[in-house]
Amino acid sequence: MADAIDFYFDFSSPYGYFAASRIEALAAKHDRNVDWHPVLLGAVFKTTGGMPLSAIPMKGDYSFHDFERTARFHRIPYNRPSAFPLPTQAAARAMLWVRTTLGDAKAVEFAKAVYRAYFVDGVNIGEPSAVAQIGSGIGIDPAALTEGLNSEPIKDKLKADVAQAMARGVFGSPFMIVDGESFWGFDRFDQLDAFLKNGKI
Amino acid sequence: MADAIDFYFDFSSPYGYFAASRIEALAAKHDRNVDWHPVLLGAVFKTTGGMPLSAIPMKGDYSFHDFERTARFHRIPYNRPSAFPLPTQAAARAMLWVRTTLGDAKAVEFAKAVYRAYFVDGVNIGEPSAVAQIGSGIGIDPAALTEGLNSEPIKDKLKADVAQAMARGVFGSPFMIVDGESFWGFDRFDQLDAFLKNGKI
Structure with a gap:
């Protein structure tokens, strides 16, 4: 299979949520996988203003x-x-812990549950307790999740991931990179689709 | 005919240029006219940061x-x-003078010629002399155009137009308002199209 689509998003970004609800269908259409990368726009905005x-x-x-x-x-x-x-540190760290502990499929399921909780059910996902409860709703032990998201290795991993994303030019959410081509915004899904189909635009 | 689409744009905006190349076809499809309003993003940015x-x-x-x-x-x-x-003051003022003196159709023709000169032919449209030459290319007397764009009434008219646009919420280019609904960006043409077709989204 060809390289995956790197999908960068902030859990507080509505357009990131919209993209998250459609990215897998778009990728599957072109026989691609998706690598999900939670980032912190707050950290990015310190650089971009x-x-x-x-x-x-x-x-x-x-x-x-x-x-x-x-x-x-x-x-x-x-x-x-x-x-x-x-603030989306808790949600982003939690997703990284879920991936490390329970694998990527569960991490993606968790990410979608966080987005749904925030943008459909009105849950304040800035609260670590709310993040733990969302995990609980999909069968993740909330105590272990809370301990995990507060651990130093997970905090360091998120910092490193955000730094790496910025080094790749990620400045907003959603942001997709595939085969060296970058797309910013849910409203570039039409161009991303064309690029995946034709290998160029 | 139903109300016109108010189309706001800055002559230095690539997405404004893209929109200018497609707005009339979109409007015609829904039996609408287009009212073209050059604005100055520099003035807008003083408010929005x-x-x-x-x-x-x-x-x-x-x-x-x-x-x-x-x-x-x-x-x-x-x-x-x-x-x-x-800077797009000269081009914007020139368009207002053309409208006042030669009518709206000629003003729109002039606007398209300015955009083409800038984004296709590489003309520096920040220079009043270049703006006059563009006018000349579509049969407008360049000396009269230059005098017109430097006249106080035209300067005042542009200031008033920009203030009115901002009062209506215009903060970027392109920006379209029709039937009380606002759309920012060439990448919202799909939603504008749907709105004109169905009267809602």
Whole structure:
């Protein structure tokens, strides 16, 4: 099988959530796998000077409207979270621990459960206790998950992953890299699809 | 006929150029007219804290690649300009003068000629003399155009237009407003198309 699609996302990113709900179908269509990489946009924004969309004058109001409209347009379940954006260290570390401990398939299942909890069920995923409960909902021991996400090796692993992502040019969410080509945004899925089909655009 | 689509753009915006090359066909498909409004992103960015994409660390390199790739994907002629971004006061004022003096159809023809000169032929449209020459190329007297774009009423008109655009929430280019619904970006043409077809999304 050809190389996997590297899929970078922040758990607080609505467009990351939309992408997460569609990336596997797109990859499967072109016989590709997906490597899921949680990143922290807060760390990235320290370098780029970026800000959460919702915090930017004028752009903020539009963005909230665009999140909802884009969800409807693509028929993706979405409810505006009351806390937005929020810190995603706990969720990202938890996903890395699940991957290390239970394997990649479970980690991806966990990532989707986190996104659904945040953007459909209104759970405040900034709270480590909420993250543990999401794990519990898919059969992961919440005490072990909590201990794991607080462990130094997992914290170091996330830092290293974010640094590596930035070294590859990742500055937003979602961000996809495949065969040396980078795509930023759920609204580039059409170009990503064409690239996977034709090997070029 | 139903209300026109208000189409806001900066002459230095590649995505504005892409949108300008497709907006009339999209509007015609839904029996709409287009009202073309040149704006100055530099003035808008003073409020939003925005920056030209190309000036943002990491995002800059990606953006130049995305301009070219998006042009190829949509089969729109595009050559990366050597001067980018650049001031667009002269071009925007010139378009307003053409509209006042020669009517809207000529103003739209002029706008398209400016975009083509900049993003296909590599003309530095930041120079008033280049703007006059572009006018000359479509039969507009360059001396009258130069005098017109330097006149106080035209300068005031552009300031008022930009202020009005910002009051309506315009913060980027391209930006489309129709029937109270706002769309930012050439990559929202799919949603704009759906909205014009169904009256909602």
